Amino acid sequence: MKKKILIVFAHPEQRSLTRTMVNTSIEVLEKMGHEVITSDLYAMKWKAVYDEEDFPVRANSERLSFIHESGNAYATQNQTPDVLKEQEKLLSADAVILQFPLWWYSMPAILKGWIDRVYAFGFAYGYKNGTNEFRFGEGILSGKRAIVSVYTGGPESDYSPRGINGPIEQLLFPLTHGALFYPGMEVLPTHVIHSAMFITPEEVEKAKLIWSSRLHNLFTDTPIPFRSQNGGDYPDRHVLRDDIDSEKTGINAHIAL
Numbered sequence: 001m002k003k004k005i006l007i008v009f010a011h012p013e014q015r016s017l018t019r020t021m022v023n024t025s026i027e028v029l030e031k032m033g034h035e036v037i038t039s040d041l042y043a044m045k046w047k048a049v050y051d052e053e054d055f056p057v058r059a060n061s062e063r064l065s066f067i068h069e070s071g072n073a074y075a076t077q078n079q080t081p082d083v084l085k086e087q088e089k090l091l092s093a094d095a096v097i098l099q100f101p102l103w104w105y106s107m108p109a110i111l112k113g114w115i116d117r118v119y120a121f122g123f124a125y126g127y128k129n130g131t132n133e134f135r136f137g138e139g140i141l142s143g144k145r146a147i148v149s150v151y152t153g154g155p156e157s158d159y160s161p162r163g164i165n166g167p168i169e170q171l172l173f174p175l176t177h178g179a180l181f182y183p184g185m186e187v188l189p190t191h192v193i194h195s196a197m198f199i200t201p202e203e204v205e206k207a208k209l210i211w212s213s214r215l216h217n218l219f220t221d222t223p224i225p226f227r228s229q230n231g232g233d234y235p236d237r238h239v240l241r242d243d244i245d246s247e248k249t250g251i252n253a254h255i256a257l
Helices: 017-031 066-075 081-092 109-118 173-181 201-216 250-254
Strands: 004-009 035-040 095-101 145-151 191-193
Touching: 004 017, 004 081, 017 035, 017 095, 017 145, 017 201, 035 081, 081 109, 145 173, 145 201, 173 250, 191 201
Parallel strands: 004 035, 004 095, 095 145, 145 191
Antiparallel strands: none
């Protein structure tokens, strides 16, 4: 069945591994019969800084409250055109793919700025009633799938369970759990290519085949089993119930393994 997939990517160099894998994504998905839409953040010259310019019509001109101004702009249809266009892309897509290099243990600032600005109050948070009732498994993007494809400079051993950089899923928890699962998307395990700076042409071709396999299973693979907020595990919508994996704390406690 034909699906629509949004690819959001961040790298300024056309010959980078990131761009090579983005091109692979487009080629593979279109061959599968899907419709692909993209947000090439550098080519778009995306405004990464979230500031007063995002609110052409202010609710309060004396003090800038991002939550209140974001909510007002969204509710009154006074968002900037670039933000509105990206929201429309998200709403129309059946799946979202984020592709980027790992810079200082996180995503490039331009991609973080895309999330900051596009995820308006009333849209991605404060959904429906202005509270935290509809989040972490529920929200405006429920029913969609998401996958992160990231490229690291360091070797795989650095990101192993006892590696010096820490496991990639823990490093990207704020993105996968926070920015993707929070508004409702089902998030697949992260796809990683390590040692991107030293990858050979032969290894690139192998990496394309592996990524192609992931893309073919985009709508069938099992997502990360993040615990939903409203499934009974969080009675007060904040803290995990005492009798659930009582020995676990931190990130792992919020994954039902």
